[in-house]
Amino acid sequence: MALPTEIVLGIDLGTTYSTAAALIDGRLHYALDSRGESCIPSVVHFPRSGPPVVGADAERQRSADPQNTVYGIKRLIGRTADSPPARVLDASSAFKIRAQPGEAAVQVRNGTFGASEIGAMILRFLRERAEARFQRKCTKTVLTVPVLATEQIKTAMIRCGKMAGLEVVRIISEPVAGAIARGFGGPDWGREPVLVYDFGGGTFDAAVVQKDRAGLRVLSAGGDDCLGGDDFDLAFARWVAEVVWKAHGVEVSKDAILWDRVQRQCESVKRQLSQSVEAKFLIRDAIGSGSRMQHLEYLIRRDSLQPRWHDLVDRSVEAALATVHDSGMEKRELGAVLLIGGTTYVPQVRAAVGLAFEQQLAVEADPQTAVARGAALLAATPTALAE
Helix, strand or coil, X not given: CCCCCCCEEEEECCCCEEEEEEEECCEEEECCCCCCCCXXXXXXXXXXXXXXXXXXXXXXXXXXXXXXXXXXXXXXXXXXXXXXXXXXXXXXXXCEEECCCCCCEEEECCEEEEHHHHHHHHHHHHHHHHHHHHCCXXXXXXXXXCCCCCHHHHHHHHHHHHHCCCEEEEEEEHHHHHHHHHCCCCCXXXXXXXXXXXXXXXXXXXXXXXXXXCEEEEEEEEEECCCCHHHHHHHHHHHHHHHHHHHHCCCHHHCHHHHHHHHHHHXXXXXXXXXXXXXXXXXXXXXXXXXXXXXXXXXXXXXXXXXXXXXXXXXXXXHHHHHHHHCCCCHHHCCEEEEECHHHHCHHHHHHHHHHHCCCEEECCCCCCHHHHHHHHHHXXXXXXXX
16 A cells, blocks of 8 residues: 555544544555454553553453453543542443542552553553554644543543554544544535434544535534443443352352453443344353352343343433534434444444434444544644634
């Protein structure tokens, strides 16, 4: 591929997965990890010796060493340890969250690191993978943030970029990036406003955007910064914990390693249930001791989880309806509802959105990369978004 003079990366630093993309020769390309994957786990592991490990290699250490494997750090960047997102993460993680002036930190065997420092490790990994793929230095980025991000969070994200060797040339909200990725504002779209329904791993964002002569304009924005796919996994895991307690009298949440294994298996089964009506939940040698170790094995049906996820889905729908109301429009005036973010794979979410809005659902083929794609397109065409 012929490389441009300067590559500006579009980066989505996600709660669960992170992605970096760039527009080269009119085509989008991704930074890939050693597996050849563009969606890189937002996980950092601190081994007993050597530098921190990032991505899929770090994620593999969660089950064996959960106290020193940090995930979900986006929920802490620019926030204090007593903020609602930090409390949500603290309730489900084995690593320690500590208070420090200005921003929460995590404590691992190597010391205490501010959330921005951990975020910078992930951004640096993405930058290095991009440089390896494109055979060129990458020093600039358009970085995405949740639509409800405060100035403190935006400043912290810029700080993350600087520590990772990246100049943040622009900050863009995630749902707007998703609209750009879909081509909204281009010649194939009309003038009707679109609701972007961005349901990621750690946050739910909604925005009503409309095309005008200056590009895309945001009419209203809202969401829930304590709601994401991770909360679906946690609700699922708590249900499994109840089942195990009733059957075996074992509190799985009291065992840090087992509890992490349960949550990770819940995420895996959740993904399978987006494609199938039932899936097997299996953790080998989970409980017991010695030669009497027992597996945790259950056949999970999609409809069995609906009551556990009902309130979470409803919260997203209510936040989206409020965002449409704030735009001064009726939902019938929307041209479409655009679904992005990994949690929109969940059939229960799609069904609820379709029922609530009675509008055409524009479903991304790859909703997990939409935000990074939009950021990369904006980096290449800065005038696509009205100021």
